[in-house]
Amino acid sequence: MSAIDTTTASDYTAGEMMTVTAARALENGMTCFVGIGLPSEAANLARLTHAPDVVLIYESGTLQTKPEVLPLSIGDGELCESALTTVSVPEMFRYWLQGGKVNVGFLGTAQIDRYCNLNTTLIGDYQAPKVRLPGGGGAPEIATNAGEVFITLKHSPRAFVKDVDFITTLGFGRDGKGRDKVPHIGKGPTRVISDLCVMKPDPDDRELTVVSLHPGVTREQVQEATGWEIRFAADLETTPVPSARELEVLRELKARTERAHAGQ
Amino acid sequence: MAEILSLHDAVARYVEDGATVAMEGFTHLIPFAAGHEVIRQGRRDLTLIRMTPDLVYDQLIGAGCAKKVIFSWGGNPGVGSLHRLRDAVEKGWPRKIEILEHSHAAMACAFEAGAAGLPLAILRGYVGSELPSVNDQIKFIDCPFTGERLAAVPSVRPDVSIVHAQKADRAGNVLVEGIVGVQKEAVLAAKHAIVTVEEIVDDLATEADYHPNACIIPGWAIAAIAVAEKGALPSYAHGYYPRDNRFYKEWDAIARDRDAFSRWIKDHVMNGRDA
Secondary structure, three states: OOHHHHOEOOOOOHHHHHHHHHHHHOOOOOEEEEOOOHHHHHHHHHHHOOOOOOEEEOOOOEEEEOOOOOOOOOOOHHHHHOEEEEOOHHHHHHHHHHOOOOOEEEEOOOEEOOOOOEEOOEEEOOOOEEEEOOOOOOHHHHHHHOOEEEEEOOOOOOOEOOOOOOOOEOOOOOOOOOOOOOOOOOOOEEEEEOOOEEEEEOOOOOOEEEEEEOOOOOHHHHHHOOOOOOEEEEEEEEOOOOEHHHHHHHHHHHHHHHHHHHOO | OOEEOOHHHHHHHHOOOOOEEEEOOOOEOOOHHHHHHHHHOOOOOEEEEOOOOHHHHHHHHHOOOEEEEEEOOOEEOOOEEOHHHHHHHHHOOOOOOEEEEOOHHHHHHHHHHHHOOOOEEEEOOOOOOOHHHOOOOOEEEEOOOOOOEEEEEEOOOOOEEEEEEEEEEOOOOEEEOOOOOOHHHHHHHOOEEEEEEEEEEOOHHHOOOOOOOOEEEOHHHOOEEEEOOOOOOOOEEOOOEOOOHHHHHHHHHHHHOHHHHHHHHHHHHHOOOOO
8 A cells, every 4th residue: 555545535525425435344354245226336346446356246157256347237248357266146146146156236326214224116106106116126035145244325305315215225114123133144234335424234123324424424414314303322433534545536436337338 | 940031920929919929139139120120010908027127118118018017127227217108107108017126136037937847936136125025926936945035036938038139040040149148048938939130140059159168059949040140239249249339328308297208109110210
């Protein structure tokens, strides 16, 4: 690591703060089952900075992949071409995920509630939806079969709701006890990273609690963007700012990605 | 033994009104040309199975071919919604459709169980999810050995499966390379399988990319092979052409509007421009 790594940058966006913080959650050597979008951006930033040996796997069957540019879809050719190997989708879900080979699942979501339950199915009533969302995809089993789960999404009152309209994917259930006494189940969500703060489930009752505010963000801002009265940890911290190198790598990655997708 | 047919004849022979059809290809090798042929032949009341409906089922749904869709992730990857799927579910246009939704893990297992000739698939899945409350095809059973509660879903056994692959040889053996998804499982789970290919070569075993562990589907497990050059566009064929990401983005605006969609189908599918 060069001296530049510790240099802090004052000029960054809230989105960059979120991606860098999410990336830092991944430790070198972890095996991570990556969701498309923000998780994929964060996981690849981690791989290109502090965690070169992080193993990234995508549900398309691409195992230990090192994409040069971010995939638009979960099955872009780039993922296969840069993978150690590509297995069938049943093998991916059965052997690698269900078989317990994944340390962390990295997910995004449309809605999350105070017990970290995720909704990617619909807004409104199932029989007469107001908005039909894409559905579960890999998330329901990633969330229960991975060792733990990181979640990243932008903060807004529509996204952070007291109770999700539909539990597509288990956090800790409607009462916070959804994982209690279930055999062979992962720890579940251990942190949620938004563009305003970092949250963790309370160790006792599992309610999502703000543990770290991003620099310049106030408690009031987080509360306004959250659909329930959110708790703050007693020892509330300030999230470390992105380093110049993290920002440089992230910006290059996004620029490469834009060029690649525009060229096709 | 696979018969080498034209795409028109393969679809006409095996895809009947009311059939249960799986067109597979996980983002890669999506059989668009075959999907368009189904639209051109005006098939109706199909039960369409696909893990990720993608644009191909958005088009079939919007064209009125589907009565039911079984899927696990119904979005436009990296872009947003499938607007034709949404319009059908939310507003019943062009007709009301029934949906049955699963998770990827369950559908992948269900295809595998179909290929294995089993009535059901078992997985450690759906724990705490509310999907079982809206899909009566998700049940739970107790393991007879350990007592563990496990999810069970019926296997997928389509009347016809359609997949796209890079190449076949004169004996109908098919080589699939790259992201292989559940293509092999879909072929083996179906009563009849149609495989569209980029090209037909004399003998796969003499091809440079043939090796002992290559993903090969034997010709005698396939009903029909049809050549469909660029048959997976706008998805891609590993080694042949890349994914047309720009079209996936453009589709958002086309599919958002019923008239724009209908015009697109008329111009690009009914008039056969992409065939």
